[in-house]
Amino acid sequence: MNAEASAAAPELVSVAQAALASNKAHQYALKVYSDRLQAELAAVDKLLVGVSLTYVDEEDSGLDVPGEIQIRGGRKVSPLLNTSELAHERSPFYADVSRRQRYLQATTIHSMRPRELSVLADAVRNENRRILTLKAHQQGTQPPAADSPELDENTEGLDWNRIAQTVVNVTAASYVARTAQECKVRWLGDRHPKFNHACWTTEERDRAKELVSEFQRSGERVDWVDIAERLGTNRTPIDVMRNAIVRQIHTWDPSSEKRLAEAVEIYGVENWSLVAKYISEDALPASCQAHWHRSLDPSVKKGRWTDEEDERLKRAIVAFGKSWVDVATVMEGRTSDQCREHFQEYGKKANKKGRWNEEEDALLREAVEELGTKRWKEVAERVEGRSDTQVWLLPFVSPILYVKPLLCFSAAHGGV
Structure with missing residues (x-):
């Protein structure tokens, strides 16, 4: 037995060595593949960081610009008129450009973002550290400690121009430039540590x-x-x-609708916050926008859909799916809400017309018996080929429906 083992030992050693070599080669191949994936991911991350598409000449193709895409042979497109030229005092459009800039400044609201608020707090702390350190040096006392609450709480002698400049310098790449007055109002009126922002009891x-x-x-x-x-x-x-105070629910009447039309004429359809303030202190921007597009917008069609619109809606849904905002872009005169509601009512299934048959009667009775007379949309889903409107009209066709809902449907179906 020992002789057989001794004879097999060299063969086993050879097999083991081959396995180890194969394993080592496999590990090396995995490492190479892993490194390649890491390099590709790093390249993708660089592309994701960028927000612009840059075209460069061939001689500049060696330039490595982080966050931008370079296309070999491409050339940067130059506009016919530069924005700065339009805004120049000698430009014939200077008055119009100035008027538009003033309008945008007066109507566009840019709330401070968390990053800006954090930079504002740091700027106030650094300004207080500068003031209090200078004061301590003049008086021959120790400057405040790094964790001194006075660095956050002091409001005397702050140079708000310096603070605003710090906020602008740190966040200028991403946010709107803030003025000294804006920073002062935000800090003293809301962000100061003395204010309580906890949940109300x-x-x-x-x-x-x-x-x-x-x-x-x-x-x-x-x-x-x-x-x-x-x-x-x-x-x-x-x-x-x-x-x-509890905000009152704004109700639309002829007077408020007239003010809505006036506000849209003044502020346009992209400044709903200003439109809402013009109408009433109880009006909400979302409510104003919805009421305008659904009821008052003269470009929006009302009434029945034509066969041509139905066909166009079907093609749009094939192209865009149920992204109703995109669907509405090809449905002239129809809003996204109209497209969605029309699809749900008529496009989801081919609605049958005319009298109901016995099988439909039986399905309807079973559905009403189970779901009641207030869940017509769910009832309609049980009766294939009938819309929820066809089913919902039954109580008005037959007044006794609420008394004996399971016995009167056949008599009511004839006119539906």
Whole structure:
């Protein structure tokens, strides 16, 4: 037995060595493949970082610009007129360009983003450190510690131009340039550490409503600054106003619809916040936008859809799927809501016309028996070929439907 093992040993060693060599080669191949994948991922990350497409000449093709795509042989397109030339004082369009810039500045709202708010807090802290360190040097005292609350809380002597410049320098690549006054109002009116931004308690909200009622009973105009101070919980006046009063639901009437038309004529269809303020303090931007497009927009068609529109809608759905915003771009005079509702009503299934047969009667009875008389959309899904509108009309065709819903459908179907 030992002799047989000794004879087989060289063969086993040879097999083991071959296996080890194969394993080593396989590991090397995996490493090469892994490195190649890492390189490809790094290249993809560079492309994702960029937001622009740059065309370069062949002699510049060796230039490695992070975040941009270079096309060999491509050339950068130059506009016929440069924007700076249009805005020049000697330009014949100078007055129009200036008017548009003033309009955009007055109507466009750019709320401070989290990154800007963080930079603002750091800028205020650094400004306080500069002021307090200089003051300590003049008085021969120790400067404030790095964790001193005074660096965040002090509001005296702050150079807001310096603070605004810091915010602009750090965030200029991504955000709107902020003015000194804007930074000051944002910090002193909302972001200062003294303000309480925690969730409101029931007692706190009830107390705020009680203070508002005192002003209303006296006939005076509500002073939100005074209420915030009397509340004593370090809330901002805006925060108090949001929680002390309940926004009324705006209802549309001829008068408010007239103001909506006037506001759209003034501000256009891209400044719904300003449109809402023009109409009423209770009007919401989303509500104004929806009501305009659904009811008042003169370019939107009303009434029945034509066969040509139905056919175009079918082709649009094939091309864009159920992306109704895209579908509406090829449906002249129809909104995305109209396209969606029309598809759900008529396009989802080929609706049958005329009298109902016995099989449909039986399906309808079973559906109503199970689902009741208030869930017509679900009932219609049980009866193939009939829309929810056809089913929903039954109670109006037969008034006794609510008394004996399972016995009167055949008599009602004739006119549906």
